[in-house]
Amino acid sequence: MNFHKRIVIIEDDYELRECYKLIIKSVDRYHFVNSYENCEQAFPFLNKDKPDIVLMDINLFSGMSGIDGVKYLKSKNPYIEVVMISVHDDAELVFDALRAGASGYITKSSNYIELIQSLDELVKGGAPMSSKVARMVINNFHSNPNSPLSEREKDVLRLIAEGKSYTQIADQLFISKETSKTHIKNIYSKLEVNSKAEAIETAKSKKYI
Amino acid sequence: MNFHKRIVIIEDDYELRECYKLIIKSVDRYHFVNSYENCEQAFPFLNKDKPDIVLMDINLFSGMSGIDGVKYLKSKNPYIEVVMISVHDDAELVFDALRAGASGYITKSSNYIELIQSLDELVKGGAPMSSKVARMVINNFHSNPNSPLSEREKDVLRLIAEGKSYTQIADQLFISKETSKTHIKNIYSKLEVNSKAEAIETAKSKKYI
DNA sequence: AAGTTATCACCCAAAATGGGGGATTTTGGA
C-alpha cells in the first residue's frame, strides 16, 4: 500500500512548482497528480485529484494562507496528509500550521533527496520536519526546571488551571480550604500576581507547570 | 565545533551498552567517554566526564527511572543534551520524557546507522525522533476540526481557560456580562458540563480549543 | 539555628457563579 501515493502541489512560485513536480515524477513510488498556484484553484479539483499527500506552500500570495488552507482541507478531508513547505521557521507560524492539521513542516532549502526522504518518512507513519522545526516542537514540551514553586504549589496551580475553586482544590488534595488558600497566596506572591488568571498565564508562559 | 562531541551512556543492559559503545567509537566525530548501569552510578562522575550528550535508557531497573534521571540531570546541567532510548513508545511516557527535558527520543530498534544519524541530527540543532514519536508529537498539536463550538464560544472558552471571570471576558471581547454568561451557558449545554473547570477539561481533552 | 514547606484557622466585603426565564438582530446556507 505504500506504492504510488498521489501527490498534489500547492505553491505559487512557478519555478518551485515545476521543480517539485520533476522531483516527484523521478520516483516510482510517488505519483504526481497536479500542481496549483493557490488553494482556491486547487480545492475544486480535490475530489477528482484524490491526493494522498498535499505539499502546501505556507506563504501563498493570492487567496487564503497556507494555514487557512490546511485547516479547510483537513476539515473537508481528514485523510489527506498535508506537508507544509516554508522559507520561514518562526515558532508561531510553525505551531499554527501544526494546530491547523499539518502532518509535517519542511523548509524550502530542501533539496531533491530531502524532499523524497520527507515523503518516505510520512508514508512510514512519521512526521517530516526540518531540524529546527523538530527542535522547536520538542522545546515546546520542555518544562522549566527552575520553577520557584514547590511541588505542592504546582499541584495547586494545575488545579487552578482546570478552573477549580478553593473548595474543590482542597477536596481533591485532601487538605482544608484554608490550606489551599494559603498555597494560592504564596503562589501569587512568588509569581507577583494577584489573581488565578494571571497566575496561570505567568506560570504557563514561563513553563513553571 | 561539531567535532569530538563527548558521549556518556546510561543503560542497564550490558550487551546494549557495549553495542552503543562500539558504534560511537567507530565514528571519529564522537568521543565515547563512559557508560553506566544507572543514574546513581553515572551522576557522581558527570563533572569529570563532562558529556555533551547523554544517551539514556528510559526503563532503568535499578534506582531512579530515566524520566527522573533526565529531570535531575537537566536541572543540574542544562547544557547536556539527553536522548532517551526506549523499547516503548507509549504516548504518555514519551511526553513525560520530553517535558522532563529530553532533546530526543529514539527506539531501541535503531541500528548502527540510525544511532549515528540521530546524534548527527542532534548536533545539527535538531531533535532526533523515531517516526512514531515524531507523529505522536505532531498529532499532539492538532486541534479537532469538528468542534461543536462556534468561533465566538471558542473565544470565550479560551478566556475561561485563562481563569477570566464573566466580567473580564465581557470586557475583553467588548460585549456585556450577560452575553458572556449566555455564551458560557451554551458552552455548558454543548459540552454537557456545568462548571468552568469541567468545560476546560472536556474541551482540551477533545482538542476543541 | 534559620529557612522553607505544608498544614490549618478566623476575619471581612465585594465579586463571581450557576440556574431560571425571555428577547432581538445578524448571518449563512439550503
Next chain:
DNA sequence: TCCAAAATCCCCCATTTTGGGTGATAACTT
C-alpha cells in the same frame, strides 16, 4: 427567500468564591 444558528442583551435569585489581612504549628533541610 426563508430558516436555523449564532451573537447579542436583559432580569431574577441564592450560594459560593475571591483576595486580602494576621496568625499559628509541625516537619524537613541546610
